[in-house]
Amino acid sequence: MVSTISLLGRDLKLENVTPASALLVVGALWVLRRILTVVRILATPTSFPRVHTAFEPLALPGALIPTTWWTTGVDWHWARRFQTYTRGETVALTPIFLGTPGLWTSNIEVGRQVIAGSHKTSFYKPPSASQALLLWGMNLIASDGQMWRKHRRIVGPAFNNELYKLVWKQTAQIYRDMVQTEGWDKKSVVDVPIIQNLTLKLAFLIMTSCGFGFDSTWATPPKSKDNEMPVQEALRVVADTHMLMITAPEWVLHLPIPKFTTARLARDRLAAFMQKQVAERKAEVAAGNTRADAFTMLVKANQDESSKYQLDDQELIGNVFVLLFAGHETTAHTLAGTLGFMAIHDDIQDEIVEHIISVVGTDREPEFEDYSKLDKVLAIFYESARMFPAGHVLIREALEDTIVTVPNPVGEEGSHTVPIPKGTQVVVDMIGVQHNPRYFENPEEYKPSRWYGLPADSELFTAFSVGPRACIGRRFATVEATCFLALLLRDWKVLPVLRDGETKEAWGARMMDANIVLTLGVHDIPLRFERRKHA
Numbered sequence: 001m002v003s004t005i006s007l008l009g010r011d012l013k014l015e016n017v018t019p020a021s022a023l024l025v026v027g028a029l030w031v032l033r034r035i036l037t038v039v040r041i042l043a044t045p046t047s048f049p050r051v052h053t054a055f056e057p058l059a060l061p062g063a064l065i066p067t068t069w070w071t072t073g074v075d076w077h078w079a080r081r082f083q084t085y086t087r088g089e090t091v092a093l094t095p096i097f098l099g100t101p102g103l104w105t106s107n108i109e110v111g112r113q114v115i116a117g118s119h120k121t122s123f124y125k126p127p128s129a130s131q132a133l134l135l136w137g138m139n140l141i142a143s144d145g146q147m148w149r150k151h152r153r154i155v156g157p158a159f160n161n162e163l164y165k166l167v168w169k170q171t172a173q174i175y176r177d178m179v180q181t182e183g184w185d186k187k188s189v190v191d192v193p194i195i196q197n198l199t200l201k202l203a204f205l206i207m208t209s210c211g212f213g214f215d216s217t218w219a220t221p222p223k224s225k226d227n228e229m230p231v232q233e234a235l236r237v238v239a240d241t242h243m244l245m246i247t248a249p250e251w252v253l254h255l256p257i258p259k260f261t262t263a264r265l266a267r268d269r270l271a272a273f274m275q276k277q278v279a280e281r282k283a284e285v286a287a288g289n290t291r292a293d294a295f296t297m298l299v300k301a302n303q304d305e306s307s308k309y310q311l312d313d314q315e316l317i318g319n320v321f322v323l324l325f326a327g328h329e330t331t332a333h334t335l336a337g338t339l340g341f342m343a344i345h346d347d348i349q350d351e352i353v354e355h356i357i358s359v360v361g362t363d364r365e366p367e368f369e370d371y372s373k374l375d376k377v378l379a380i381f382y383e384s385a386r387m388f389p390a391g392h393v394l395i396r397e398a399l400e401d402t403i404v405t406v407p408n409p410v411g412e413e414g415s416h417t418v419p420i421p422k423g424t425q426v427v428v429d430m431i432g433v434q435h436n437p438r439y440f441e442n443p444e445e446y447k448p449s450r451w452y453g454l455p456a457d458s459e460l461f462t463a464f465s466v467g468p469r470a471c472i473g474r475r476f477a478t479v480e481a482t483c484f485l486a487l488l489l490r491d492w493k494v495l496p497v498l499r500d501g502e503t504k505e506a507w508g509a510r511m512m513d514a515n516i517v518l519t520l521g522v523h524d525i526p527l528r529f530e531r532r533k534h535a
């Protein structure tokens with residue numbers, strides 16, 4: 001048996017090695033390896049300015065450490081949005097202690113080459129960026145390459161005018177339901193302590209009815225006779241506990257903790273329900289009895305496709321759920337931000353109300369046909385999405401050695417190519433893009449008039465991403481937002497709830513700041529609604 005080992009020319013007796021010294025040796029070797037790695041990285045020439053950091057921001061432990069001068073936390077691209085790209089629109093972020101180096105870009109033309117997802121692309125979505133979304137089945141967001149094209153081919157046709165008409169109708173109905181259930185109809189002033197609670201509920205209910213095709217009401221749905229959890233309630237629990245479900249191992253969910261038990265029951269209830277639903281919707285579609293919700297439309301698009309491209313039942317379910325996770329918080333946070341901006345900018349709010357009344361009058365119910373005429377309402381939502389882009393990082397990796405074409409700095413004509421080695425992570429920093437002075441004069445100014453008259457699907461607006469892999473729910477979100485904002489702003493004046501002695505400007509600086517959990521939003525905003533005279 002070996003009783004000695006040789007280390008750096010000296011013999012060490014194994015019985016003299018304590019756990020502490022063993023740990024020390026392993027630690028020292030790790031540090032040595034890391035130093036060599038960092039020296040190698042720093043010695044590799046890069047065409048982009050380097051930004052040094054202690055830890056990588058999108059992985060542990062960096063993601064848990066706040067952004068300071070020495071490290072980049074998960075919100076670093078927000079915190080340093082006006083400094084990071086002053087030396088170039090793309091930077092090489094280089095972690096010293098832990099993490100993989102990567103490129104971060106605020107240039108949408110560089111971004112376009114990386115995120116497009118066309119069949120010619122040399123970049124793919126690393127599975128680590130979307131693994132969490134596989135809980136309910138393979139889907140559009142988590143797939144890549146040939147598999148992504150198959151999913152997009154089916155999900156694409158499900159997003160059609162019938163669906164958008166339903167979104168409009170349901171939004172108007174849920175708004176009326178909210179006004180009545182919350183008792184706004186009997187008040188002239190309403191204080192809402194956290195507007196996100198309201199916008200999250202709205203976006204959730206729209207997804208319940210227009211995404212899943214379930215009934216939805218503002219009041220909590222009643223329990224069924226056998227005391228089974230209503231599917232609407234199960235869906236709400238699943239949406240609220242999504243992070244727990246994807247991070248916790250199964251045995252944790254079996255611990256006798258009420259929240260975990262409810263989460264597990266909701267998941268199982270919904271899984272069984274959705275399986276049955278696929279069969280029912282297939283039968284409905286076959287009988288020519290088509291509802292307009294995204295789930296039914298997906299089933300229909302799938303039936304219409306040749307068998308080569310058809311999705312299986314689990315993939316259909318995966319795609320319905322992914323709409324909830326991609327479309328719920330994003331829309332709700334952007335709506336909350338829009339209302340926050342309205343509370344600060346009286347002049348803009350007055351102009352928008354005038355515009356709404358000029359299109360729909362003071363009493364008529366807005367119709368889906370009004371959507372394209374309400375371009376200024378869309379503009380206040382767009383401008384909020386620009387300043388706080390909910391999908392704030394788009395992550396890709398180079399599949400092979402490749403090149404990207406990089407536009408020359410502002411003021412210089414033309415572009416140049418830069419080699420990108422296989423395995424390089426490229427992050428399209430949407431905050432950087434949306435605050436890039438190349439595209440926006442005074443990017444920190446909330447100025448909806450930038451978007452007045454812009455056709456609804458114009459690629460000049462980039463916060464929903466660009467190219468073939470851009471957000472499929474863009475029109476869903478904008479139809480919902482335009483209808484809700486038109487109804488709400490026409491009848492209610494939005495005001496900030498100020499602290500004693502606080503000015504509107506100070507309120508704005510305190511509230512309209514980023515809050516990043518998974519998506520990007522603003523802080524929890526307290527708002528006051530004052531009924532308008534004509535309402």
Ligand code: HEM
Pocket residue numbers: 115140141152322323324326327328330331334385389390391392393394395463464465468469470471472473474476477
């Ligand atoms: C303000 C609201 C929204 C914003 C800012 C937003 C933003 C984005 C962005 C930036 C992407 C590209 C992600 C990437 O390539 O990594 C994306 C993709 C996607 N979004 Fe949205 N989104 C919003 C609302 C919605 C809604 C309401 C739905 C569904 C009804 C939705 C469904 C999707 C899906 C399925 C994808 C993946 C598309 C694909 O990979 O082909 N989004 N979204």
